[in-house]
Amino acid sequence: xxxxxxxxxxxxxxxxxxxxxxxxxxxxxxxxxxxxxxxxxxxxxxxxxxxxxxxxxxxxxxxxxxxxxxxxxxxxxxxxxxxxxxxxxxxxxxxxxxxxxxxxxxxxxxxxxxxxxxxxxxxxxxxxxxxxxxxxxxxxxxxxxxxxxxxxxxxxxxxxxxxxxxxxxxxxxxxxxxxxxxxxxxxxxxxxxxxxxxxxxxxxxxxxxxxxxxxxxxxxxxxxxxxxxxxxxxxxxxxxxxxxxxxxxxxxxxxxxxxxxxxxxxxxxxxxxx
Numbered sequence: 704x705x706x707x708x709x710x711x712x713x714x715x716x717x718x719x720x721x722x723x724x725x726x727x728x729x730x731x732x733x734x735x736x737x738x739x740x741x742x743x744x745x746x747x748x749x750x751x752x753x754x755x756x757x758x759x760x761x762x763x764x765x766x767x768x769x770x771x772x773x774x775x776x777x778x779x780x781x782x783x784x785x786x787x788x789x790x791x792x793x794x795x796x797x798x799x800x801x802x803x804x805x806x807x808x809x810x811x812x813x814x815x816x817x818x819x820x821x822x823x824x825x826x827x828x829x830x831x832x833x834x835x836x837x838x839x840x841x842x843x844x845x846x847x848x849x850x851x852x853x854x855x856x857x858x859x860x861x862x863x864x865x866x867x868x869x870x871x872x873x874x875x876x877x878x879x880x881x882x883x884x885x886x887x888x889x890x891x892x893x894x895x896x897x898x899x900x901x902x903x904x905x906x907x908x909x910x911x912x913x914x915x916x917x918x919x920x921x922x923x924x925x926x927x928x929x930x931x932x933x934x935x936x937x938x939x940x941x942x943x944x945x946x947x948x949x950x951x952x953x954x955x956x957x958x959x960x961x962x963x964x965x966x967x968x969x970x971x972x973x974x975x976x977x
Contacts, residue, residue, distance in 0.1 A: 710786065710955055718784040721777075722953045736777065743770040771807040778804060786956050786974075853935045860931055868895040871921050878914045899925045 710718050720728045749755050750763050778800045785791040792801070850857070872892030879885040884907050885894065894907045898921050909918050953959070956974030968975055 710784070714784055717780060718955060721781055721784060722955075739770060739773060743767070743774075746770070767807065771804055774800070774804045790957055849936050853938075856935050857932055860935070864899070864928060867924065868892055868899055871895040871899075871917065874917060875909060875914060878911060878917065879909050883910045883914070884908075895921060898922060899928055901925045901928075 719726060720732050723729050746763055746766055749759075750767070756763070781791060781797075781800065782788050791797045869892060872895040873888055875894060876885045876888045876891035879891075885891045890907070897904055897907075898918060901922070909915050954969035954972065954974055954976060956969060957972040959969065959971045966976060
């Protein structure tokens with residue numbers, strides 16, 4: 704079965720070049736890929752400028768198809784090299800890689816679809832892994848792990864925030880009333896959300912003394928909206944960092960990262976790491 708296979712020969716070399724950056728070939732491939740992504744997005748952006756499009760359309764179209772063909776071959780190579788193709792295809796970067804080439808083909812049937820090719824800019828997220836910015840890669844992985852570990856605390860906090868804005872919105876509706884712009888409870892709740900998040904559009908504001916008092920209380924509580932979840936995630940990150948560093952090696956079986964630097968087997972699926 705494919706799950707028991709290991710990458711060998713040409714397939715292994717192509718995999719290491721595409722998915723890893725430890726070799727000269729892998730680093731050169733990834734940096735070239737970034738250059739192509741930036742160039743492609745630049746072409747799409749320039750094409751959206753009417754004056755530029757009318758003057759250079761005959762040049763932009765072949766260039767865009769050149770990028771599309773390159774990215775199509777790259778996507779097919781990624782699918783060919785991985786052991787479990789479905790896991791890559793439905794992974795975050797697998798979906799982004801596919802979406803980056805579909806608009807060009809859709810444009811053949813749906814006029815204007817090529818403008819969606821700007822989604823290729825999302826692929827620039829690979830730069831954190833590609834250029835081996837270990838500090839940023841590690842911080843990103845710690846952040847994701849910390850958010851997962853603190854999700855229950857964050858859910859409780861968000862529930863508290865939602866309850867608070869419902870209560871404060873209802874109170875403000877009773878205090879201010881329709882004559883001051885609070886025409887309904889949903890509109891008053893909208894005001895409470897805007898005020899508590901410290902956005903402050905200014906399209907709706909209390910005019911009575913009591914309403915302004917409640918608004919002041921909500922504004923002060925708004926600072927906690929930023930401080931509390933930040934503290935929760937930060938505490939989890941400190942806890943995770945105390946356990947040691949995280950490697951950015953990609954498992955060829957489940958396409959996940961976050962292994963220990965000296966790991967031989969994937970801690971997610973148990974597959975052997977390259």
